[in-house]
Amino acid sequence: MPWHGLRMKQTLTSPNGTPASRLAFGTMQFGGRADADASRAMFDACLDAGITHFDTAHVYTGGASETLLGSFLGDRRDDLIIATKAAYDGGSGRANLLQSCEMSRSRMKLDTLDVLYLHRFDPDTDMHETFQTMAELKTAGHIRKIGLSNFAAWQVVKAAGIAAKFDLDIAVIQPMYNLVKRQAEVEILPMADDLGILVAPYSPLGGGLLTGKYAKGEAGRLTQDDRYAARYAPDVMHQAAVGLSDLAADMGMHPATLAVAWVAAHPTGPSPIISARSAEQLAPSLAAITYDMPADVYAKVTALSPTPPPATDRIEEQS
Template structure:
């Protein structure tokens, strides 16, 4: 495993982050989830990402149990706040001071820790003044409950405003967590250049495009039984944007490139996002320990420029690059 600094900070994270978005307390039984966490630790993954909204707080609880007994100082635990939790009442969502201060205490209890290394605004809150949000983050940092602050799926303009306020309040905004893969490159035009200027790293989710870049979905063929594309708990909806023959046919063109590098298709996909120097870590999810071992093989891989160009040529027009897609990811009104 290789490790990279997160933004302009002294914090290092593993190039591969273990995340439990659609798995723990949802698609995967607890014993299997814990086995995947053990596998992550075995391959040198030290960074673990979750959120209070995942499985309505259940994912944090499972992760806390899985990491219990580990040396806390050897881990980087990240969680997020924004989405509706609990009974999903009118103040159980968003980035208000009330929700942030209450949510961090709940997350710490579920994760069985006194602090989180990285606390992230899961989306941008259009209905709460940014000054209120950033002041609340400053306060939880000063209380010692949070070491570093990040965000997720913020636009370049939002990052710039948040970064300026954080600086005024005496703390750093060091990371952004966007979707990023060889098929989904919407951050490259605006978010990445702005982040590089501000000293903000990306911790990217869905580097294998919900499994599409593994090549297991064949154009014109039935969906593999038990795959994410057949999951009615949320997986199928997330993957549907890629499930067309044009995309699936293009993805099959990556197989010879992976073979040339002696990588699996999944390893190629994860290694591809890590070629971007603004990416500090790629988040992987898993339902089986062997998936963790496979994806971790992408750490430390260098893809030659000629093969990066061949990947671009193979995927061609199926790549999504529209920067406006980032703005679309944050709801304009609260759900509750």
């Protein structure tokens, strides 16, 4: 069934208790493809739409993303959830986590980070060291919640077990999830649902593929970044994007609105992270915050791409 009402898990709240919004906003473009003025315009548009959850990372745009986001908060800080990520580079050892957390706090001029994610799984560092350090940061008041980004389901479960030894919970995870990248449905989404972890998926637009712009010959990440080009190379993905654009046109909607709303409509209640380079580009994604996708539309969108087989691979048992 699609999303109805406030289905998403409320594991995140702001310092004054404001709950996380249905959508989150990712500031990866702040200080990069979006200059200070464009970044501010997007931030303000998000506030006007009711976004309370903002996501950044230590490595984004050489630190400019964190610096700009911090400069925009002003007297709204306590209303908002500010999440950042550490250890994309340098591993998840104690020294690197402490340095990264301190740098992020300094850039954003924050005493406390609402969420600190491990940006990716580190196979070379004992998680006991990692979560002991996280516990120290929480005790010191430097972080409130723990998150994991780009972790497989088994890695999340392993992390949750070790974190519990230090009286820590995993509050939120960030997998990739969109209409043409549905691997998260196999184990990540049901695992998080069972453990009560909020899922904040990134790339709900598939690097812009699901906006329909590449079918029109427009430029973007898929034409400018070899990693994105490879990630979304299969023709079946491009066929799904065309199908989504056609469906959106029939409904008088923008395909980006449908793409984001489809992610949010998963029965486990994810909170997709939207992003853009300008307020104008952001508007169709932001519109998904108020669109309650009907069950028949959810089924039509879902049918545009292959549903992955279950974790047991016993596809004949799928209902």
